[in-house]
Amino acid sequence: MSITTITSREFNHDRGGAKKAAQKGPVFITDRGRPSLVLMTAEEYRRLTGKKKDLAELLFMPGAEDIEFDIPKLPNDFSRPADFS
Known part of the structure; x- marks a missing residue:
């Protein structure tokens, strides 16, 4: 992992370079x-925060839109009719 330091001015002028550097380290x-x-x-953020x-x-x-997943059914005792009163 490499650590890069840049000024805010450099960041504003070369965001693409900063993003490429972030792939290698902070x-x-x-x-x-x-x-x-x-x-x-x-x-890396998720790894550090555990999220x-x-x-x-x-x-x-x-x-x-191409992801397929099954939504499990809830047990019947959780379902109840809506109360609109």
């Missing part, structure tokens, strides 16, 4: 010489 973005932001891949993808996030991914 990119520290400095403001007036001090680190202010860190750019990393979503996978897993949820269904809503999966459905917004490109190609999600």
Whole structure:
């Protein structure tokens, strides 16, 4: 893993380069010489925070329309008619 440090000005001029660098490791973005932001891949963020993808996030991914999954049925005791009173 490589760590990259760039200025906010460099980031504004070459976002593509920063994104490529983030594939190899964290990119520290400095403001007036001090680190202010860190750019990393979503996978690395999830690994660090222990978060897993949820269904809503999966459905917004490109190609999600091709995902097939089964929705399990709930036991009958959970279903009840709607009360509109």
